Amino acid sequence: MTSSPPLPYRPISSVEAGRTPLAIDWVGDVATGSLRMLDQTKLPTEILFIDCQDVETVWEGIKMLRVRGAPAIGIAAAMGVALAGKIHQGTDATDLISKARKASDYLRTSRPTAVNLFWALDRMNRLIDRLQSESVTKIREELLREARLIQSEDRDMCIAIGLAGTPRMPKQGGVLTHCNAGALATADFGTALSVIFHAHAAGHQIKAYVDETRPLLQGSRLTAWELMQRGVPTTLLCDNMAASLMRTGKVHAVVVGADRIAANGDTANKIGTYGVAVIARAHGVPFYVAAPSSTFDFSIADGSQIPIEIRDAKEITHGMGKQTAPEGVDVYNPAFDVTPAEYITAFFTEAGEIAPPYLENLAARLRK
């Protein structure tokens, strides 16, 4: 980080960013406060908060994708353990420790493949171990403090990513994004959207263009919604309209998030990202990937080694609940695609912007 020049931009607060509900938050103090979860399955037509009164409600919210996005899930789980502390009756500290452990074990079963969930709960478990001989009051306070620390660390990381990318955003122009890499998936701001939010707050006249992102429409349901909530001028388009839009000259940069990045910079992200990279190059539009260092997997040499999940055909044939394709049609429905590193102009990380050559620079800047 010491090699990055100082940036002419500063972090923005959630308040400055506009009144966007956070995906997950603890509202109030440890004794009387509560765990508030935004039900993302109801977006964009309804803003519904779930006031979680018990750990079961948190578990159900994670399970049913009411909260989604790896960092947001981790925060929800950690706060779920803190909730077990809050609702504990009595003064028996041993009993509380036992309940916190049970809550942690239980929450772990909500999404069996969510790495961030395990990471956050392991961190809470290590804290629980250290709290064995503390009072009930102290245990409660420390559980919430740790959950809030996980939240604020993630928020700080998202801010750093946003600041890293802001100088590359047009002073006045269009920025296209794909899928949802926003506040809804993280503690706040997100990754790709953090760049747009920070540039917008810094006075760049940004017009955001959002791919709807078939089949699950994260772009239209979530990304367009949170950009509008924070006052960023937003235009929605179908995925197949991005090439036509770029040809009009209205798109000056593309910024997307990432699911997993190989040592050479090959980037797995939501299906359709690679196509956007190809058409961006054809129109001379820079293509940026915004991601925390935890997304970079140096054990993977290149994108060919990233396994791609193939999802249920019904996501395509029964979009939005209605059958729109012939019964029994064969379907190609990969969840992700891999954008080769040579299509990526730069990465925005919490350690700043990283430019090619990636094999060398990613390891130098990010490898621990």
Added chain:
Amino acid sequence: MTSSPPLPYRPISSVEAGRTPLAIDWVGDVATGSLRMLDQTKLPTEILFIDCQDVETVWEGIKMLRVRGAPAIGIAAAMGVALAGKIHQGTDATDLISKARKASDYLRTSRPTAVNLFWALDRMNRLIDRLQSESVTKIREELLREARLIQSEDRDMCIAIGLAGTPRMPKQGGVLTHCNAGALATADFGTALSVIFHAHAAGHQIKAYVDETRPLLQGSRLTAWELMQRGVPTTLLCDNMAASLMRTGKVHAVVVGADRIAANGDTANKIGTYGVAVIARAHGVPFYVAAPSSTFDFSIADGSQIPIEIRDAKEITHGMGKQTAPEGVDVYNPAFDVTPAEYITAFFTEAGEIAPPYLENLAARLRK
């Protein structure tokens, strides 16, 4: 056409192609037969035929897009005039002539911007003028004969286009198409799909890949359906998955239809076509346009002069009837895009294959 070498392929009949219902057809003779319209708004979940007993039903079918595609609409209208002859009671020829004229005028109001509709009805009107002194029986027969001639001429043209493209189809491999340029839009076979049908019938082991074609899903609703009906192995994908699919090496050619083609070969077609052309080029996949000579507009120098219809935002925000985007979001929803001629490997027309340079070759082969 004399400059084209003889093709090693022959026309296929509708029967050979498999039992696909035609979009529009006259079943039986002039006295007892009937006008049968496939209700395309019910596809792909229901195969419903409308047995048109009066001209109003034909008008409603065109108006409500139960029959769509310029050539199919023209055939429906011409057969609608023939239907007015069939249902005429009595032996007064003057009365029948008057009713046929009324039917023609009435059908003209069903789709005010459909050029093929006017062309077909003008042709029927010229016939009516010539039939003034004929008997009722003769008038009836001639009206149906003319409508069937319009149908068979279109079918022959579609077959010629299919045969023109067949040699360029892989002997064994994948062919991607976008939107619907099939039998459902024409008398039979279509344009782009005619190429696939003829190659398939000629023994090429074709695997068809079909973009779903947001926002109106003509690919999943219509194209996938008619390919499957005729036994072509078919895989459906979301538009944003085509780049990922091409990277796997499974697509060996792209063939699409056209809405309007300028003198230099720039081609307007359903939104998303241009993006497919860009990613095809990036993967070294040939990109073909199949269209009748009537689609070429030599009064337009290049694609910049083709007006692009901008359609209702609700097609994107309320796909399949359900709201999936924030209230009031700005939307980019062009109906078509323009693929520059340099992305097009060749055109398949009823006058054979036409290769670059297009400015010279299109005029030489197609301009009357």
